[in-house]
Amino acid sequence: MGVVAKFTELIGWYPVTMSSEERRLVNKIDWLVLSFSCMAYFTKNLDVSALTNAYVAGMDVDLDLDGNKFNYATSMYYVGYCLFQIPSNIVLTKLPAEYYLPAAEVVWGLFTLGTGFVKNYKQLMAIRFFIGLSSTACYVGNAHLVNSWYTHQELGKRNAIYACVAPLGSMFAGYLQSAAYTRLDGRGGLEGWRWLFIICAIITIPIALIGVFFCPNVPDRTNSRFLNARERELAVERLLKDGFAKTKGVDRTLIKRLFGNWRIYVFFVVGNLFWMTPYPSGVPFTFWLKSQPDKYSIPMVNNLSTISNAASIVSNMACGFYSDWRGNRWEPFLLAGILILICNVILLIWNVSDAAKFFAFISLGVSNGPTNLIIPWVAEAFSHDLEARSASIAIVNVGWVVINLVVPLVAWPTTSAPQYKGGYIWSVVTSVIEIILLPLPMYLERRDLKRGINYRAAVMAENGILPAGYEEKGASGDIDSLGESIEPASSNMENKEKTGADVSVAPVA
Secondary structure, three states, X not given: OOHHXXXXXXXXXXXXXXXXXXXXXXXXXXXXXXXXXXXXXXXXXXXXXXXXXXXHHHHHHHOOOOOOHHHHHHHHHHXXXXXXXXXXXXXXXXXXXXXXXXXXXXXXHHHHHHHOOOOOHHHHHHHHHHHHHHOHHHHHHHHHHHHHHOOHHHHHHHHHHHHHHHHHHHHHHHHHHHHHHHHHOOHHHOOHHHHHHHHHHHHHHHHHHHHHHHOOOOHHHOOOOOOOHHHHHHHHHHHHHOOOOOOOOOOOHHHHHHHOOHHHHHHHHHHHHHHHOOHHHOHHHHHHHHOOOOOOOHHHHHHHOOHHHHHHHHHHHHHHHHHHHHOOOHHHHHHHHHHHHHHHHHHHHOOOOHHHHHHHHHHHHHHOXXXXXXXHHHHHHOOOOHHHHHHHHHHHHHHHHHHHHHHHHHOOOHHHOOOOHHHHHHHHHHHHHHHHHOOHHHHHHHHHHHOOOOHHHHHHHHOOOOOOOOOOOOOOOOHHHHHHXXXXXXXXXXXXXXXXXXXXXXXOO
């Protein structure tokens, strides 16, 4: 056994029971799907984070961004980003992803390049809108792809890696701005912050072209040159066995399939509350550092503000692997929710030592870890319907976009930096509500199970699939009755099948 094989076995990258044939397929999926999605998402966060780094490096003075103009520029991005997310992910279920996603990336890369040449606030507002509009497809589109190829036991780890590139992109933007500020400022008659956007565009556009050759679309629509006929068949087969349905098509019933299900409402609220509560680890942390120029130079501000992002990366990975190992998604949310509440209370008090503030800001970065589990939790909840799954990912994310559009202007205005009293009151209140609501999805799924509603079992029954071990135990083949014996996606691991069947996929919550 090679070093790589030993390492993957040590970290549980593949389920122990997975065959060598399936391992080879999953390895290919990792390279084709996960790698491109991560690179695309990295460049998106690199380009988006560049605005904050450019602001503290001189853009605020050069473009006269006084008052709340920075917040308005940030919000203008989210206006464009919000408008097309849901239609984009629905369109993605019909169009070839290998062309649609890279094309969108090329467009936003060109708009990022243009940001380096804006002359005034109005031009900045316009170009931020178009960056948001063109980058709409990236996160939700690639999240749909990632969550369309993997089983329940694999999703936590892969989504952790996908989520890690967000803070990684933010960190890299900080390092790039530090380098641009110290080495490129004045080159070609351009300020250092302008060079940051130029460099970001140079990184973005070539990565988009990679997607044209490597992105394989979704399993039952893939024509990837890197997957043979048997691998394409196995990719669909293993997902059906895990309760992930093939495409049903986009028609009038999609509205009912989405909004006639309690899951879209519960995850919209719970997911977005959690996404918003660690907010101070980002802009408020950076602005607190910037407010102390006697202690922290501009390069130090850009570098120190990446610490919370580094903490998010470690926490993302830990939470993803832990949730797959435990077979549920809720435990990391509960632990992080308690830590978020403590940190926001510390920052609300404010008159504490700098060490306490650093602890709070960085710990909020740590608390970002479970955010990578929101999307797979949603995907698992809609595993029975590919189109509804794609749309639900976009709908939940649109909620986050709207919150990021409105809340910073109301609760986190630039003029109240660095103390942000209203913002920390908001965060404390939402932290409490989030902890209270966290048990709701588990309660409702258990209620559905008692009523005989089991989507995962239904997908298996529709495709004539018996749970692993059923044949050996001599089950009669009454597939329609399996709904009572197979746990749904969000049941706890300790729940046992009433028939004694050995279901090979750990239930996930």
